[in-house]
Amino acid sequence: MIVDEKLIEGKRLTWILRCPTKGDSEELSALRIKIDGETENLDREAGEGLLTSEDFKKxxxxxxxxxxxxxxxAEVEGKLVGFARLQGNGLSRYRHKAEFGICxxxxxxxxxxxxxxLDNILGYADNVGIKKVCLYVVETNTKAIELYKSFGFVQEGLLINDRxxxxxxxxxxxxxxxxxx
Known part of the structure; x- marks a missing residue:
């Protein structure tokens, strides 16, 4: 789905929230690698599970x-600085559910x-009838866990020695x- 672009005037920063276009694919591929190398909070190390420009176009x-x-x-002064993706489930038994991630x-x-x-992802999910949104987060990422809880997420389980x-x-x-x- 494509949503309208929004100008966000937030905490000491003005930025644009929008859906990506094909022209963003190369920058997204490089951005994902850079973000993966900056933190252990994500699933991948830099360069793992590589998504090429063509993969992003698709x-x-x-x-x-x-x-x-x-x-x-998220775009700041013409540069992509982050992204989020909600992915619904195509299987009939799980059609009410989606997963998401933020980088x-x-x-x-x-x-x-x-x-x-997160607010825009969840607002969209609510509008299209997604009843359950799921995520996985490393237990040490307490800031993210608190953010998710503030949006109504609850802990459903703990995967021990998962990573x-x-x-x-x-x-x-x-x-x-x-x-x-």
């Missing part, structure tokens, strides 16, 4: 025609970009969900 197109998917980007460059943490992305970070230690993943009746 995602952008598929999401633009899907009623259950939404891809949003933001570390230098833009603390400006409220994640909160705006290994570069320090060689195992970390738990929190399974969270938000249900709309």
């Amino acid at each position: 995602l952008i197109y598929e999401d633009s025609i899907s009623e259950k998917n939404l891809f949003l980007v 933001i460059l570390k230098e833009y943490w603390g400006y409220g970009i994640g909160k705006v992305l 290994i970070h570069m320090d060689g230690n195992y970390y738990n993943s929190v399974v969270m969900g938000r249900i709309i009746d």
